[in-house]
Amino acid sequence: MSKYRVARMTLSGRVALVLFTAALVGICAMPWWASQGLIRDVVTLACYIAVAQMWNMLAGYGGVVSVGQQAFVGVAAYAMFVLAQTFGVNPFLAVFLSLLAPAILAVPIYGLLHRLEGAYFAIGTWVVAEALRLVATNMPMLNGGAGMSLRVMTQFSAHERAVASSLLAAALLLVTLGGSYLLLRSRYGIALTAMRDNPVAAASQGVDVGRLRLLIFIATAVGTGFAGAVYFMAQLRITPPSAFDANWANLAIFIVMVGGIGSLEGVIIGAVIYFFADRWFGEYGASYLIVLGLLTLVCALYFRGGIWGLWSKWVEAPWFPTRRRLIRLDGDKA
Amino acid sequence: MHWIDGIVQGVLLGGLYAQYALGMALMFGVMKIVNVTHGDLVVLLALIGISLANVAGLGPWAVLATLVPIGAALGWLLQRALLNRVVGNDPLPSLIATFGLSIALQNAMLVIWSADTRSLSGGGIQQASISLGPIFVGVLPLIVLICATLLTGGLDLTMRRTRFGRSLRAASADVEAAAMVGVNPRNVYAAATAIAVGILGFAATFQAMRSTVAPADGPFQLIFAFEAVIIGGLGSIWGAFAGAMILGISQAIGFRISPGFGILAGHLVFLAVLAIRPQGIFQRRA
Numbered sequence: 351m352s353k354y355r356v357a358r359m360t361l362s363g364r365v366a367l368v369l370f371t372a373a374l375v376g377i378c379a380m381p382w383w384a385s386q387g388l389i390r391d392v393v394t395l396a397c398y399i400a401v402a403q404m405w406n407m408l409a410g411y412g413g414v415v416s417v418g419q420q421a422f423v424g425v426a427a428y429a430m431f432v433l434a435q436t437f438g439v440n441p442f443l444a445v446f447l448s449l450l451a452p453a454i455l456a457v458p459i460y461g462l463l464h465r466l467e468g469a470y471f472a473i474g475t476w477v478v479a480e481a482l483r484l485v486a487t488n489m490p491m492l493n494g495g496a497g498m499s500l501r502v503m504t505q506f507s508a509h510e511r512a513v514a515s516s517l518l519a520a521a522l523l524l525v526t527l528g529g530s531y532l533l534l535r536s537r538y539g540i541a542l543t544a545m546r547d548n549p550v551a552a553a554s555q556g557v558d559v560g561r562l563r564l565l566i567f568i569a570t571a572v573g574t575g576f577a578g579a580v581y582f583m584a585q586l587r588i589t590p591p592s593a594f595d596a597n598w599a600n601l602a603i604f605i606v607m608v609g610g611i612g613s614l615e616g617v618i619i620g621a622v623i624y625f626f627a628d629r630w631f632g633e634y635g636a637s638y639l640i641v642l643g644l645l646t647l648v649c650a651l652y653f654r655g656g657i658w659g660l661w662s663k664w665v666e667a668p669w670f671p672t673r674r675r676l677i678r679l680d681g682d683k684a
Numbered sequence: 685m686h687w688i689d690g691i692v693q694g695v696l697l698g699g700l701y702a703q704y705a706l707g708m709a710l711m712f713g714v715m716k717i718v719n720v721t722h723g724d725l726v727v728l729l730a731l732i733g734i735s736l737a738n739v740a741g742l743g744p745w746a747v748l749a750t751l752v753p754i755g756a757a758l759g760w761l762l763q764r765a766l767l768n769r770v771v772g773n774d775p776l777p778s779l780i781a782t783f784g785l786s787i788a789l790q791n792a793m794l795v796i797w798s799a800d801t802r803s804l805s806g807g808g809i810q811q812a813s814i815s816l817g818p819i820f821v822g823v824l825p826l827i828v829l830i831c832a833t834l835l836t837g838g839l840d841l842t843m844r845r846t847r848f849g850r851s852l853r854a855a856s857a858d859v860e861a862a863a864m865v866g867v868n869p870r871n872v873y874a875a876a877t878a879i880a881v882g883i884l885g886f887a888a889t890f891q892a893m894r895s896t897v898a899p900a901d902g903p904f905q906l907i908f909a910f911e912a913v914i915i916g917g918l919g920s921i922w923g924a925f926a927g928a929m930i931l932g933i934s935q936a937i938g939f940r941i942s943p944g945f946g947i948l949a950g951h952l953v954f955l956a957v958l959a960i961r962p963q964g965i966f967q968r969r970a
Contacts, residue, residue: 415776417783462955465962468775469718473910480907481951488944600787607780636791643791646784650777651769
């Protein structure tokens with residue numbers, strides 16, 4: 351009788367892990383080698399990747415579709431502005447403290463909305479985001495529709511701000527991408543994958559689907575909020591329409607659908623495509639957005655796996671392997 | 685008087701929202717899908733109507749008579765070309781497909797009609813009002829409310845009394861069983877969406893006459909329709925009508941408390957209904 355062992359890591363996975371670590375180190379060291387403009391671009395790209403990956407975890411694994419993730423972007427960003435600007439908390443500490451806001455808010459939002467069936471849940475999240483935008487517009491403490499500026503940042507030198515932005519961007523990627531990777535490799539990952547494939551069957555195997563969905567909703571709210579706080583710290587200015595901009599949901603959905611839902615690799619590919627598309631074709635405004643919308647539509651109809659799904663059919667080389675393979679110890683692959 | 689006037693204006697506003705909500709209630713009831721372009725279709729039809737009025741010199745009622753069949757045709761096409769591929773237990777494909785289409789549609793309208801707000805001239809009817817005791821009621825909002833009531837009643841009777849309504853209800857209850865007894869789900873679905881978008885032809889005409897439309901307005905109308913359907917209770921045609929009234933009254937009273945609070949008041953009532961009676965006000969617990 352042969353003995354077996356479970357393997358998850360692949361050669362491509364090891365190479366990708368080295369590259370991912372190198373990229374994070376490179377991002378941390380940006381103030382010493384990159385221009386201000388490049389740092390800004392990397393922070394923006396990191397925010398896109400984070401928001402998209404959080405939506406991917408929610409929709410691609412949790413089976414919970416939301417079109418109102420901008421609610422958490424805005425709430426965390428505003429919490430950070432209030433803590434830093436109004437209460438004088440150190441802005442970099444405020445970024446992390448502000449993550450409590452989306453975490454606390456996610457619980458009642460999920461509690462209310464999970465009573466709605468599938469597609470109605472999604473529209474419900476949109477209503478919540480709209481309601482929060484209007485609350486922010488009407489709140490004197492947040493300076494209403496005029497928005498707030500992060501004037502406290504002037505106490506730091508440009509170099510200090512660059513160091514903070516770079517470290518925050520690296521932390522954001524580490525938490526959202528690295529965190530998702532670790533989660534998917536753990537036993538929770540098996541439960542999530544089972545739930546993605548068939549919630550009823552997963553429940554019958556002992557997965558507490560309701561509880562897991564609530565937890566993933568809270569976790570992705572925090573990750574999305576993290577991206578919001580980092581993004582608006584770099585912007586130095588926030589208004590209700592920009593903080594609760596539906597475009598956050600648009601870009602997350604575009605990135606995940608085009609890159610490939612249910613994979614970490616797809617999010618990176620999609621985010622890079624979106625970033626450069628926005629850079630190169632953004633000037634065409636409406637026509638560019640028509641193409642973006644139609645691409646999302648086509649992917650939802652015909653290419654459910656997106657670009658990564660098509661690529662994986664040709665090349666079996668995952669960057670973030672989460673599948674478990676059975677290996678026979680006498681050398682032959684089973 | 686201030687508040688009674690608010691309620692009356694709210695009911696009249698609810699008449700317009702009912703016209704948004706009926707189609708959404710019908711589509712979700714039959715197919716369990718949400719068409720994210722619902723609001724954008726209102727805007728599209730309204731802009732087509734305004735262009736028709738300007739180019740061909742059509743009056744408001746001729747515009748209405750044109751937009752309803754155009755809407756029905758658009759709905760039929762939408763279902764045949766797109767939605768029939770994504771109807772199913774998984775809400776993701778239909779939601780994402782129509783979400784993408786919604787972005788494309790909004791921006792296509794922006795290219796064609798620019799971001800200007802436009803409205804449809806009603807030939808003096810917009811200014812006309814009648815007095816009910818001490819309260820003045822606009823003639824046009826009253827026509828909208830009567831129209832909404834007739835549409836709701838008509839749709840409800842169609843669902844309950846006709847052969848077509850029976851096939852709709854059958855497909856809604858169990859699509860496979862319905863298919864076994866000779867209902868073709870694809871045809872039934874296409875007819876349901878054609879009716880839903882056809883009703884939006886009314887909503888578009890009245891929206892363009894009562895206020896203004898611009899290409900980016902669609903999401904708001906989608907949200908109002910959705911709130912009305914949830915407040916009233918899923919799957920019930922008269923529930924959607926009543927939900928629209930409650931939403932209209934909430935917004936009208938909110939606007940009287942503070943102009944910035946109107947829309948938010950509607951959202952808060954929606955959330956309160958979810959918290960207290962998630963099955964909707966007019967739905968009995970299953």
